Amino acid sequence: xxxxxxxxxxxxxxxxxxxxxxxxxxxxxxxxxxxxxxxxxxxxxxxxxxxxxxxxxxxxxxxxxxxxxxxxxxxxxxxxxxxxxxxxxxxxxxxxxxxxxxxxxxxxxxxxxxxxxxxxxxxxxxxxxxxxxxxxxxxxxxxxxxxxxxxxxxxxxxxxxxxxxxxxxxxxxxxxxxxxxxxxxxx
Numbered sequence: 001x002x003x004x005x006x007x008x009x010x011x012x013x014x015x016x017x018x019x020x021x022x023x024x025x026x027x028x029x030x031x032x033x034x035x036x037x038x039x040x041x042x043x044x045x046x047x048x049x050x051x052x053x054x055x056x057x058x059x060x061x062x063x064x065x066x067x068x069x070x071x072x073x074x075x076x077x078x079x080x081x082x083x084x085x086x087x088x089x090x091x092x093x094x095x096x097x098x099x100x101x102x103x104x105x106x107x108x109x110x111x112x113x114x115x116x117x118x119x120x121x122x123x124x125x126x127x128x129x130x131x132x133x134x135x136x137x138x139x140x141x142x143x144x145x146x147x148x149x150x151x152x153x154x155x156x157x158x159x160x161x162x163x164x165x166x167x168x169x170x171x172x173x174x175x176x177x178x179x180x181x182x183x184x185x186x187x
Contacts, residue, residue: 003138009077011110013117016073018061018085023071026083030100031055034138038161041137061098063087070121074101074114084114086121089131089156094122094170096132099141111144123170130170133162 015024035047035055047055069087073080089095096118101110102158122130132150134141136170142164150166 003008009079011074011076011081011108011113012078012105013072013074013113015070015121018064018071020073022080023061023073023083026073026080026100026102027098028052029102030083030098031059033100034135037137038135054106061085064097068125070074070125072114072117072121074110076105076108076110079105082114083112084118086118086130088125088127091126092165093127094125094127094130096122096130099132106140112148115144116140117146119168119174123172128170129167131156131165131167133157133165135161136163174183 018024018027032047032052034115035052038041039045039047041049063069064085064087069085071085074082074084080102082105084099085097086094087097096115099111099114099118101114119130130150131153132145133155134145136142145166148168150168153165153167155162155165
């Protein structure tokens with residue numbers, strides 16, 4: 001008798017250049033989805049191609065590459081399914097960016113795999129903690145971050161689209177002797 005779990009395709013998560021065709025397609029799809037959700041909620045319409053182009057230019061992914069960042073691409077059974085970016089804000093603080101799983105692959109554990117891989121990547125970059133921001137209407141993301149131990153914090157930047165901010169101490173990270181609340185904020 002076969003084990004059903006052994007027959008399921010496996011998730012893999014690997015670093016990939018942000019400019020690769022797969023990464024570029026994921027980032028475009030990510031940005032289109034979050035922009036469409038925003039414009040639908042606040043203006044009753046979808047985003048235009050020009051708004052997507054402007055948004056991608058305003059929020060580039062060039063900093064998601066070594067030595068201060070990484071873009072992770074997730075595949076399910078070899079099919080490109082999602083991405084997550086990590087970049088250093090300072091020597092001890094990483095930031096999660098562009099966390100995304102394509103709709104057909106949601107609910108299959110990919111977001112948790114990506115988040116765990118992003119935390120490990122942040123530790124390899126030398127970070128002790130990870131921060132992120134999101135919007136309150138992205139309820140799936142908010143729930144995911146809370147489930148994975150992220151705690152709400154005060155804003156650490158002033159992006160007009162960021163509504164809720166989170167932080168998590170990273171397991172396996174070398175912790176400094178200076179308490180987090182006494183360190184200067186990232187610049």
